[in-house]
Amino acid sequence: MSLSVSYDAAYASYTVDDYLASWAAGFATAGHGYSNTGGFNKGGFNGEQYATHGANGSDYAFIAGSTTTNGLHYVFSPSQPASSNLNHYLWGELDTLSLGYQLGGGNGGEFTLADDVVTFIGLDLDAALGAGRTGNDVHQTIYGLMQGNTSALEGVLDNLLAGYGVSTDDTFDAISAALASGPLSVASADVVGVQALAEDFALAA
Numbered sequence: 001m002s003l004s005v006s007y008d009a010a011y012a013s014y015t016v017d018d019y020l021a022s023w024a025a026g027f028a029t030a031g032h033g034y035s036n037t038g039g040f041n042k043g044g045f046n047g048e049q050y051a052t053h054g055a056n057g058s059d060y061a062f063i064a065g066s067t068t069t070n071g072l073h074y075v076f077s078p079s080q081p082a083s084s085n086l087n088h089y090l091w092g093e094l095d096t097l098s099l100g101y102q103l104g105g106g107n108g109g110e111f112t113l114a115d116d117v118v119t120f121i122g123l124d125l126d127a128a129l130g131a132g133r134t135g136n137d138v139h140q141t142i143y144g145l146m147q148g149n150t151s152a153l154e155g156v157l158d159n160l161l162a163g164y165g166v167s168t169d170d171t172f173d174a175i176s177a178a179l180a181s182g183p184l185s186v187a188s189a190d191v192v193g194v195q196a197l198a199e200d201f202a203l204a205a
């Protein structure tokens, strides 16, 4: 699936990094633990959506989504230490992410944001049961957001946006235009191939 981004026109000239920084500052979570767990759309520890809002009554929120039915799962084993790499981690197929304000829904229904500022579709991250936390992009991206830390998400986005010649340092409008014109052309990949060949000859000489 290719990446697409939809955003509130009021933020058109914000860079993605600027918006993520302001979202993170407003999310200002006091943490997760027992008091601010968020939840899955189906309740329990599995579903198509996981969502939470900042602690201390913050309206700032996010919804992580999977386009696969029952595609996201949380491992919570009280029998293992909370600090274990194989406990308290998210796995599954993470495809979409919405950031904004005023989380609603849940409790068996779909989550919504009354003010949905930006939605990324096509994140295309995948982690298997047993992946644990370390090296698990699905977990790191979402647990980062839960702590008001957007750096893992920025890394994921920059990785995808590089294929279109843009990055999270660009504005939503610039990114939207780059995504609309498609991935960098096959012709430029060919040019890279030719250059590599020329270097090979130079080394051989």
Ligand code: HEM
Residues within 6 Å of the ligand: 032, 033, 034, 037, 038, 039, 040, 044, 045, 050, 073, 074, 076, 082, 083, 084, 088, 089, 090, 139, 142, 143
């Ligand atoms: C799905 C996204 C979630 C992620 C990425 C996540 C991640 C984590 C992590 C990394 C910890 C820290 C464990 C430690 O090192 O001490 C933790 C703790 C905890 N999580 Fe989650 N969590 C998620 C969702 C949930 C949900 C839906 C619940 C619902 C009950 C929950 C309940 C807890 C509790 C109770 C603790 C504290 C455990 C303790 O201190 O004994 N989490 N979580």
